[in-house]
Amino acid sequence: MAKNVKLRIFGKDYTIATEEQESYARKLAAMLDQKMAKITKGQSLAKLDAAALVALDCADEAYKASANLENIRSQIKKYADDASKAMAAADEAKKEVDKLKAEIKKLEKELAVRKALSGSNGNGSNAK
Numbered sequence: 001m002a003k004n005v006k007l008r009i010f011g012k013d014y015t016i017a018t019e020e021q022e023s024y025a026r027k028l029a030a031m032l033d034q035k036m037a038k039i040t041k042g043q044s045l046a047k048l049d050a051a052a053l054v055a056l057d058c059a060d061e062a063y064k065a066s067a068n069l070e071n072i073r074s075q076i077k078k079y080a081d082d083a084s085k086a087m088a089a090a091d092e093a094k095k096e097v098d099k100l101k102a103e104i105k106k107l108e109k110e111l112a113v114r115k116a117l118s119g120s121n122g123n124g125s126n127a128k
Helices: 022-040 047-121
Strands: 003-009 012-018
Touching (some): 003 022, 022 047
């Protein structure tokens, strides 16, 4: 539910309706007040001109933040894709390892059978 918050920006009082916390609205007002004071320091700018320049500065910051956010999203997507590919490669490697382990067991059994057969084909004696 919207609530009315009284703010003072650059010497003028404003009452706004907001869903946000009052402290948040006051923080934004203080930020704008500081920007207005900074931009008019040492200059004779009309309040409307100063407000327009502050709005332009805020729009610039928002645009750059948005572009940066999009870059971060793109990087996260790339990392997620890379992770997915790495997981698929790891699964393939595990399958190959399991296949090779099974082949080793098969060969070990075959070797054991051959050793047993070669031992029984002779005279049964290993004496020299």
